[in-house]
Amino acid sequence: xGISTSATVRSETQGSRAVQFFxxxxxxxxVTTFNFGFVPDVVRFVNLTDRIQDEWxxxxxxxYALHTVAAGAVTYVTTGGITVATAATAAGVNEGDITIxxxxxxxxxxFAIIAETV
Numbered sequence: 001x002g003i004s005t006s007a008t009v010r011s012e013t014q015g016s017r018a019v020q021f022f023x024x025x026x027x028x029x030x031v032t033t034f035n036f037g038f039v040p041d042v043v044r045f046v047n048l049t050d051r052i053q054d055e056w057x058x059x060x061x062x063x064y065a066l067h068t069v070a071a072g073a074v075t076y077v078t079t080g081g082i083t084v085a086t087a088a089t090a091a092g093v094n095e096g097d098i099t100i101x102x103x104x105x106x107x108x109x110x111f112a113i114i115a116e117t118v
Contacts, residue, residue, distance in 0.1 A: 016038055016040075016116055016117035017114075017115070017116040017117075018036035018037075018038075018040075018113075018114070018115045018116070019112065019113075019114050020034070020112070020113050021048075021110070021111070021112050022110075022111055022113075023108075023109070023110050023111070024105060024106065024107050024108060024109055024111070025107065025108065026107050026108050027107060028107060029102040029103070029105045029106055029107055030102050030105060031099060031100070031101055031102050031105070032099075032100045032102075032105050033097050033098065033099050033100075034097075034098045034100070034113060034115070035094055035096050035097050035098065036096065036098075036115050037096060038096055038115075038117060039084065039085075039086055039095055039096045039117075040058075040084060040096070040098065040115035040116055040117055041057065041058040041116065041117045041118040042055070042056070042057055042058070042114075042115070042116050042117075042118060043055065043056040043082050043084060043098055043113070043114070043115050044112075044113070044114040044115075045065075045082060045100055045104060045111070045112075045113050046111060046112045046113070046114075047104070047106060047109055047110075047111055048109070048110040048111060048112060049106075049109040049110050050070060050106070050109065051069075051070035052067070052068065052069055052070060053067075053068045054066070054067050054068075054077075054081060054082055054104060055068075055082075056081060056082035056083075056084060058084075058118075060081075061078075062083040062084075063078070063079055063080060063081045063082070063083050063101070064076070064077060064078055064081045064082075065077050065080075065081030065082045067081070080101050080103050080104070081101070082098065082099070082100060082101075082104075083097075083098070083099040084096075084097070084098050084099075085097040085098075085099075098113070098115060100113075
């Protein structure tokens, strides 16, 4: 089942920085892909409702992230993190695709995603 966004508050791209705020509805979580038109060096995916942040940095393998919870504990996760496509593939993945796993796309929450080059 897909994720539906109930509102996009702001979506902008300025050179090599993109910021988007959105809310998910009560539909079950699903893998979601964003593409802002460039390959980012840094991606921050923030669950604003629960104060949880996942960060991916260029050079990290696919599905890795630094996971920070509201209490401040930081974990380096090696599965279930963020994936950034650095090149297009025959499987329908486009260069710059940012894939957020279903486990991070929680239903009925507010989010921000920030992608930028350094």
